[in-house]
Amino acid sequence: MAFDSLTEKLQNVFKNLRSKGRLTEDDVKEALKEIKRALLAADVNFKVVKDFIKSVQERAIGQDVMNGLNPGQMVIKIVNEELINLMGSETTEIQLQPGKAITVIMMAGLQGAGKTTTTAKLAGKFKLKGKKPLLVACDVYRPAAIKQLQVNGEKQGVEVFSMGENHKPANIARAAIEHAQKNGNDLVILDTAGRLHIDEDMMAELEEIKEEVEVHQTILVIDAMTGQDAVNVAKEFNEKVGIDGVIVTKLDGDTRGGAALSVKAVTGKPILYVGMGEKLSDLEQFYPDRMASRILGMGDVLSLIEKAEAEIDEEKAREMTQKLKKNQFDFDDYLESIKQMKNMGGLGNIMNMLPGLGGMGSKMKGLDDEQTAEAERKMGRMEAIIHSMTPAERANPDILSPSRKHRIAKGAGVDISEVNRMIKQFNEMKKLMKQFGKPGKKKKFGFPF
Structure with missing residues (x-):
């Protein structure tokens, strides 16, 4: 983080x-x-x-x-x-119009802040809450912007409205709202053009959209990696166009992140969400108390639980727990656990959310790019080894004879010693997990519950 x-x-x-x-x-x-x-x-x-x-x-x-x-x-x-x-003391929600009335959200920000991707992420969030969003391509200057919005909209299962590059953004916004009225969309999100820096044309265009259609919420997307500049951008947008809230992107990076601590004090506007990764699901509601806990190394267990609930298949998790208790955990389950940990952002991300381990995530990820890359390669080789096993070998690791291990190593393109090492780790993990299932044994391993 x-x-x-x-x-x-x-x-x-x-x-x-x-x-x-x-x-x-x-x-x-x-x-x-x-x-x-x-x-x-x-x-x-x-x-x-x-x-x-x-x-x-x-x-x-x-x-x-x-x-x-x-x-x-x-x-x-x-x-x-x-x-x-x-x-900001309290968590701030994006204000929606009551009932089935259409809410119009205008997304603003500089080029490179991740505005178009964040727009799609936000639409996905509201779709999960039962809304019917319509994404609107108002960035007619950047050639790839419309295509990018369409691709991301398709991934999120959200409709994208586009009139190409030859219409004024204000006219596109008006036509999109007419489309929404006819098609039952109750949320219209306008993806406007960014610039490399703030200029009068950009501001005028945003004001023109606001004059043409009623915008209920103007949300600014800022890049945490730009540090103080992000706060200056937020201040200027608020003074010239007027914003209702901010989304801070790239807060999962290794940069200093001071923008997230400064923006509310400088602009008076709340942070609504933070981008914590590149996946379209990596947009988290901003909770000031939870972020303070993370910064002070006190962990953020509530966000970890919510992330687990969103990313982990509950039925599969229940089956895995039962298998662990009965000592029936096999390599298919091991593969599934690796996949689910990846979905939650990896071990480093999880450790940052555990009390007393704040700041450990970066150490787990490796101290430099080469170590990080090596850790990722090891994880990839582990998956390759499991994929090289037959269904029978995955289901019953006890049948892994030396000849089978040699075949698996060859199939995965690794040395036999790496196969032996992974099997040994797997068996040790099974023994450890079996101990967790026994009453009165948990505290022996330092667990606080």
Whole structure:
């Protein structure tokens, strides 16, 4: 996640606070200096950092905190609460028109922010909620934009309205709403043109669309990877066109991510969703309290549960649990578990959401691109080994004789030692999982439940 480095720095500060039995005012001020440095390094807006540190300091050096039983933990609690306030306190939903009335959403943003893909992601979210969206191709300048929207719309099972490249975007928007009225679409999402930078023509075009049709929500898409520039873009769009909310993309990257912490304070507009991957399902509702927990390394179990519910086949998961209990877990199940873990963003993403393991995700993914690539290659070879087995071998790993292993290694294009290593890991995992199923054994392995 973009905040891995910030999480690590903050956890070091908190570790020092917890180690002190009593805190002096100087202890708190020194800790806040470190927090300030960490936030600025994460590309959080300077004025936002200044106000944030001032708010924390005013609360943290009060009598109740300094004379409390555990002042270190109280300071951490205050930082958490102020971080939540900074990002908006409450989760904000996109406001829809009541009943079957059509809601018109206009998507805006600079070129390269991921606006067209995010538009399709948003349509998919609302389709799952029972709406009937219509995606509208209003970007008539970028040759691939219309095609990209059509491809993504098809993947999401959402209709796309297009009039080609020879009509004004405002006219396309008006025609799309007429189409929606005739065809029962209750949500129209306009994918407008982006530019490499903000210019008057772009702003004028967005204003012209707003004059031609009633736009109920204007949503700005900003790229977390552009740091401070993203916040400046949000400020300018809000002043010139007026926005109702923001979607921050590419927050799963290794960049600093300060835009997500600054945008609400700078524009007064809420973050609605965050893009956490390239898949069309990788758009998460923005919860300020959960994001604060992730940043502070406290995990985000609720989002992990929701992700699991959305990505994991419940029936298959239930079958797998029963097989584990009965020690019937086979290589087909192992293959399915790899697939489901990939759907949830991989082990690194999962670890970032577990309490006490925040920031570990980047370490799990590897410390550099080469290590990350090697980890992915290993996973691929593991899948290739299983695919090289016969159905009987997958169902009953006990029949894997040396000759069978040699054949599997040849089929997967790997060395026999790699096949042996994977089979050994599989057997060890089975033993471990069998222990989990026994009453009173869970705590032995350090599980908190």
